[in-house]
Amino acid sequence: MPSNLPAGHSRRTITMTVNDEQHTVYVEPRRTLLDALREDLGLTGAKKVCDLGQCGACTVIKGNRAIYSCLTLAVECAGQSIQTIEGLAQADPAPGSQLRLHAIQQAFIECDAYQCGYCTPGQIMAIKALLEHNPNPTLDEVKMGVSGNLCRCGAYPNIFRAALRAAELLRTAG
Amino acid sequence: MMKPFDHVDANSAARAAALLGEGNQAAPSRPEDRPVRLIAGGTDLLTVMKDDIVSPQTLVNIKTVPDLDRIQFDVATGLHLGPLVSLTDLEHDTLINDRYTALAQAAHLSASPQLRNMATIGGNLLQQSRCWYYRGPFHCWLKGGDECYAREGENKYHAILDQGQCITVNPSDPAQALIAFDATLHILGPSAQRDLKVEQFFINPTPQRRALNQLDDDELITAITLPTPPPDTHSVYLKMMDRQTWGFALVSVAARITWDGDRIARADIIMGGVAPTPYRATIAEQEITGRSRSDLHSGLADRAAHKAMRDAHPLEHNAYKAPLGAALIKRALLAL
Numbered sequence: 358m359p360s361n362l363p364a365g366h367s368r369r370t371i372t373m374t375v376n377d378e379q380h381t382v383y384v385e386p387r388r389t390l391l392d393a394l395r396e397d398l399g400l401t402g403a404k405k406v407c408d409l410g411q412c413g414a415c416t417v418i419k420g421n422r423a424i425y426s427c428l429t430l431a432v433e434c435a436g437q438s439i440q441t442i443e444g445l446a447q448a449d450p451a452p453g454s455q456l457r458l459h460a461i462q463q464a465f466i467e468c469d470a471y472q473c474g475y476c477t478p479g480q481i482m483a484i485k486a487l488l489e490h491n492p493n494p495t496l497d498e499v500k501m502g503v504s505g506n507l508c509r510c511g512a513y514p515n516i517f518r519a520a521l522r523a524a525e526l527l528r529t530a531g
Numbered sequence: 532m533m534k535p536f537d538h539v540d541a542n543s544a545a546r547a548a549a550l551l552g553e554g555n556q557a558a559p560s561r562p563e564d565r566p567v568r569l570i571a572g573g574t575d576l577l578t579v580m581k582d583d584i585v586s587p588q589t590l591v592n593i594k595t596v597p598d599l600d601r602i603q604f605d606v607a608t609g610l611h612l613g614p615l616v617s618l619t620d621l622e623h624d625t626l627i628n629d630r631y632t633a634l635a636q637a638a639h640l641s642a643s644p645q646l647r648n649m650a651t652i653g654g655n656l657l658q659q660s661r662c663w664y665y666r667g668p669f670h671c672w673l674k675g676g677d678e679c680y681a682r683e684g685e686n687k688y689h690a691i692l693d694q695g696q697c698i699t700v701n702p703s704d705p706a707q708a709l710i711a712f713d714a715t716l717h718i719l720g721p722s723a724q725r726d727l728k729v730e731q732f733f734i735n736p737t738p739q740r741r742a743l744n745q746l747d748d749d750e751l752i753t754a755i756t757l758p759t760p761p762p763d764t765h766s767v768y769l770k771m772m773d774r775q776t777w778g779f780a781l782v783s784v785a786a787r788i789t790w791d792g793d794r795i796a797r798a799d800i801i802m803g804g805v806a807p808t809p810y811r812a813t814i815a816e817q818e819i820t821g822r823s824r825s826d827l828h829s830g831l832a833d834r835a836a837h838k839a840m841r842d843a844h845p846l847e848h849n850a851y852k853a854p855l856g857a858a859l860i861k862r863a864l865l866a867l
């Protein structure tokens with residue numbers, strides 16, 4: 358190795374915003390965002406299935422776009438904002454109340470949009486990114502929006518319905 | 532798990548070229564052995580690193596170089612794409628949809644929404660082969676071995692034209708559209724800059740250069756430029772996949788016609804999925820150039836499409852590609 362290349366096999370400290378909170382992790386350059394979320398931050402909602410960009414189970418939102426966290430290096434997320442499934446449910450302001458599910462989560466329950474549930478966090482994050490760019494999608498646009506998320510159980514028809522229902526809930530919620 | 536590596540953020544294209552130049556000085560005999568590699572979207576690179584096909588010691592991140600993600604257009608100079616323009620941006624850009632339709636369509640038909648958000652156009656042109664022997668634990672010819680396992684093996688996705696010692700196909704969709712629009716790559720090395728047409732950039736691997744393109748160990752793509760198409764130019768990108776989305780092309784066609792009134796003044800028909808490089812269907816182009824729209828619609832498109840495939844040499848599992856290619860050419864021409 359030429360000596361004037363900066364050495365950096367070693368771990369480094371990076372800070373990123375995950376679900377609106379600052380988190381600092383100490384990672385090797387080869388650590389993927391997916392592993393950093395799951396192993397370092399204990400956020401196991403994003404799933405590791407193929408680890409090669411072929412299934413969508415690891416989908417999170419970076420900035421305002423859905424991405425695969427298995428093909429993203431954690432060190433390249435320094436200073437970035439990441440949203441995962443864990444950040445969707447919000448605290449209810451009423452004292453003693455439980456978390457309030459996000460409209461997309463509610464719609465998934467209402468429409469029975471999963472069987473094993475393994476693909477669900479990825480589907481929901483893909484739909485969240487879709488609805489942020491397009492609050493009133495057609496069925497075809499929904500299909501395109503989740504076309505990067507495989508469902509081995511074949512729950513697709515209900516996933517599409519849930520996405521359309523979530524769009525409706527979010528629009529009426531203003 | 533990937534092997535450990537260093538990670539460096541480059542702040543300029545010149546710095547990135549310098550780091551490549553220093554790190555790859557020893558000029559490895561196989562491109563796979565380059566110790567220093569650029570990382571853009573990472574969507575191809577990390578997959579080949581996870582599969583231990585390449586194991587660089589250093590990654591130079593170019594996403595920290597300012598302005599490489601710009602799309603600019605000027606009628607006099609044409610379209611300028613920074614290498615970091617994402618496939619999502621290509622897919623949605625209004626001007627590209629309007630003037631370079633096949634390019635927007637090719638981007639739209641590539642990979643999946645998440646991958647298009649991450650994938651850059653520069654990295655897209657430099658993808659490694661998707662041949663399953665190449666991606667698997669086989670020391671095949673392209674990787675420096677003696678034998679092409681696909682020739683007598685599982686070759687459903689392989690080339691039917693221009694077969695050399697390696698019969699893989701180039702996985703890029705946008706490549707075909709860029710060639711149809713006569714695009715040029717601007718390439719920077721540590722001490723020199725050169726321009727190369729995208730059409731010349733892709734090569735059929737040779738024993739001396741077992742690679743799908745002409746990029747040297749110490750070079751990076753700094754821009755892609757496309758001339759302004761003449762008025763009355765129309766284009767389309769059609770792609771067949773195993774499923775409707777998120778698949779590499781079985782066969783694809785970028786077709787572009789510039790009309791002079793009712794006559795075809797210029798035709799470009801570039802196919803993907805049929806050869807180790809994007810394949811120009813010269814025979815079909817010649818067949819239709821100078822002819823009229825009504826000729827095209829009364830049998831000419833069909834004849835040209837079939838002639839284009841007459842040199843095909845299907846292998847055991849990919850005979851379907853020749854009729855598919857002919858059908859796509861015909862359909863593309865009739866859409867213009």
Ligand SMILES: Cc1cc2nc3c(=O)[nH]c(=O)nc-3n(C[C@H](O)[C@H](O)[C@H](O)COP(=O)(O)OP(=O)(O)OC[C@H]3O[C@@H](n4cnc5c(N)ncnc54)[C@H](O)[C@@H]3O)c2cc1C
Pocket residue numbers: 409410411568569570571572573574575576577578593614615640641642643646649650651652653654655656657658702703704705750751752753777778779780
């Ligand atoms: C499941 C899956 C399906 C896919 N389907 C399709 C498809 O249907 N059609 C299609 O076209 N593609 C498809 N792709 C490929 C995808 O489009 C490419 O991986 C992507 O475009 C590569 O861009 P990147 O920015 O991520 O490149 P990276 O992975 O960052 O880099 C790829 C290579 O290019 C080099 N590089 C990057 N930028 C430059 C530069 N400016 N100068 C010099 N070298 C550079 C890197 O060093 C590396 O060797 C698919 C990928 C996956 C994982």
Ligand code: SF4
Pocket residue numbers: 660662663664665671672673674678679680681682689696697698699
């Ligand atoms: S087609 Fe090319 S990449 Fe595939 S096995 Fe043959 S030599 Fe290797």
Ligand code: FES
Pocket residue numbers: 404405406407408409410411412413414415416425426427428
């Ligand atoms: S785990 Fe990332 S796409 Fe499958």
Ligand code: FES
Pocket residue numbers: 470471472473474475476477507508509510511512
């Ligand atoms: S619900 Fe089982 S994979 Fe989608």
